[in-house]
Each structure stands twice: as structure tokens, then as C-alpha cells.
Amino acid sequence: IGGLGRAAGVFAIAYTLSLGLSVLREQSLLSPSILLFSGLWLLVSLIVPGLAGRYWSQRRTLTxxxxxxxxQLIRERAMIAGHARIRERQRIAQxxxxxxxxxxxxxxxHTGALxxxxxxxxxQREAVGVLREASVAAMHELRDVVGLLRDGTEAPGPEGTDPATAPDAGHPGAPSRGVAGIDSLVETSRRxxxxxELRRSGEVRPLAPTADHAAYRLVQEG
Known part of the structure; x- marks a missing residue:
């Protein structure tokens, strides 16, 4: 407890003044029993509540x-775990x-040369062309996956983005990983x-990037 000596001094002065006033007021009744009673009364009425108050204040401060x-420890642990995940993702990407x-x-x-x-x-030339396009498409997908691991951002573009205007649009072998790329996926498999056989039903409508990408992957796995 900080300032314990100061608090003890204040209580001692209060006890001395109270005892002195009792002696001056009732000199005829001065006796050891009265002095003891006065001391106990001062202890009960001042010192005990004061110490109790300081105890509860210190306990609340400690809590x-x-x-x-x-x-703070929880926040630091979360930051350390996040940094560890980032480092591991970067290592895997590398x-x-x-x-x-x-x-x-x-x-x-080599397939391009062949x-x-x-x-x-x-x-044979057509089969080699399919292999070359597949390898180039795989490089583009690998680039997207590496970027996702490094940056932690989704590779598909924002909702409503036209595949024809995507950054990879028009690039040879650039995969369109959405519903718009299913036709080229089917054609590559046929070649x-x-x-x-590709069947469609229902009306064409825009999909969220995650659903668009999942639809492409489902057809690809099939």
C-alpha cells in the first residue's frame, strides 16, 4: 500500500487529539480503562473503516x-499467430x-516447340496444342494461387465484372475461372x-464471385 507511513501518522495524530480531548473534558474520570476504551473506539470508528476502504480500492485497482x-496478452497472441500465418503462407507461395x-x-x-x-x-499437333494451352492455363492459375497466398485476397474479380474486360482477358491460355469459362473448358476437354456434353437450363443471371468460381470448379471436377 502506497503511503502507509503517512496514513499511520494521520491516524496517530487523530488518536492523540481524541485522547487529549477526552482527558481535558473528563479529568476526574481519567483511568486506564477509559484510556483503553477510547483507544478501541477510535480504532473501530476510524482505522478499521479506513483500512477496509484502502483494501477494496487496491483490490479493484489490481483487478x-x-x-x-x-x-493485452490476448491481442499480442493474436498478432503473433497472424504474423506466423502470413510467414507460412509466404513460404508456401515461394x-x-x-x-x-x-x-x-x-x-x-517444349510443347510450344513441339x-x-x-x-x-x-x-498430334492438336493434342500438343491442348497440352500447351493446359500448361499455360495452369501457370496462370498458379500465379493467382500464389498471389492469394501472399496477399490474402480473393483472386476472382468483383461481382458483375465482365470476363472479357478482366486483366487476363485476351491473353493466350488465360483461364476464366467462372461460369463464362465453362465453354472453353468443355472445348479443351473435347480437343x-x-x-x-454440356447442358444448360434456367435463365442466365450474375453470380457472386465465390459462387461463380465454385460453379466453374464443379464443372472442372466433373
């Missing part, structure tokens, strides 16, 4: 301090970019020799 300290990106680039280059080989038949 508030512990609450603030606990809140590994994916360094390993998969290099391999996909090699596949795209596609113009004059010794290939038309069917690869897969028997494919």
Missing part, C-alpha cells in the same frame, strides 16, 4: 490492471512459385479426346 494485462512455376514453364516451352514440328500429324 482492473489484471484485466487490462490479460486483454515454394510453389519456385518449383511448380519452373516446371510448368518448361512444359509450355507443336510447330512439321513431322507431326494434324491430330483432348473426351466425349463431352
Amino acid at each position: 482492473d490492471t489484471l484485466y487490462e494485462y490479460n486483454s 515454394d510453389m512459385h519456385d518449383s511448380l512455376g519452373h516446371q510448368l514453364a518448361l512444359i509450355a516451352v 507443336e510447330v514440328d512439321r513431322e507431326l500429324t494434324g491430330r 483432348a479426346g473426351v466425349t463431352m
Whole structure:
């Protein structure tokens, strides 16, 4: 308790004054029992309530301090966990970019060179073209995934964005990861020799980016 000596001094002065006033007022009744009673009365009426008040005040201050300290620890723990997640995401993104990106680039280059080989038949050249487009599309998707891991932002554009005006629109092999890209997905599978049938029902309407991307993935998995 801060200032304990000062508080004890104030109580001692109060006790001395009270005792002195009692002696001056009732000199004839002065006796050890009266002095003891006066001291006990002063102790009960002043010192005990004062100490009790200081105790509860210090307890309340300690409780508030512990609450603030606990809140600060929770915030710091959340920040440390967030930084750890960011570092891990960046590490995964770097590994994916360094390993998969290099391999996909090699596949795209070699299939592009093989596609113009004059010794290939038309069917073989078409199959190689499908492989080249698939590798380029895979590089674009890898770039989006790496950007998502690094920045933590969704790759699909805002709701209502026209796929034709997207940043990758018009780029060879750039995948449209939405309902608008299902036609090219079906066509690529057909060129690869897969028997494919696409059926549509209902009215065309804009979808939220997450639903648009999920619809594309469902068809892709199918």
C-alpha cells in the first residue's frame, strides 16, 4: 500500500487529539480503562473503516490492471499467430512459385516447340496444342494461387465484372475461372479426346464471385 507511513501518522495524530480531548473534558474520570476504551473506539470508528476502504480500492485497482494485462496478452497472441500465418503462407507461395512455376514453364516451352514440328500429324499437333494451352492455363492459375497466398485476397474479380474486360482477358491460355469459362473448358476437354456434353437450363443471371468460381470448379471436377 502506497503511503502507509503517512496514513499511520494521520491516524496517530487523530488518536492523540481524541485522547487529549477526552482527558481535558473528563479529568476526574481519567483511568486506564477509559484510556483503553477510547483507544478501541477510535480504532473501530476510524482505522478499521479506513483500512477496509484502502483494501477494496487496491483490490479493484489490481483487478482492473489484471484485466487490462490479460486483454493485452490476448491481442499480442493474436498478432503473433497472424504474423506466423502470413510467414507460412509466404513460404508456401515461394515454394510453389519456385518449383511448380519452373516446371510448368518448361512444359509450355517444349510443347510450344513441339507443336510447330512439321513431322507431326494434324491430330498430334492438336493434342500438343491442348497440352500447351493446359500448361499455360495452369501457370496462370498458379500465379493467382500464389498471389492469394501472399496477399490474402480473393483472386476472382468483383461481382458483375465482365470476363472479357478482366486483366487476363485476351491473353493466350488465360483461364476464366467462372461460369463464362465453362465453354472453353468443355472445348479443351473435347480437343483432348473426351466425349463431352454440356447442358444448360434456367435463365442466365450474375453470380457472386465465390459462387461463380465454385460453379466453374464443379464443372472442372466433373
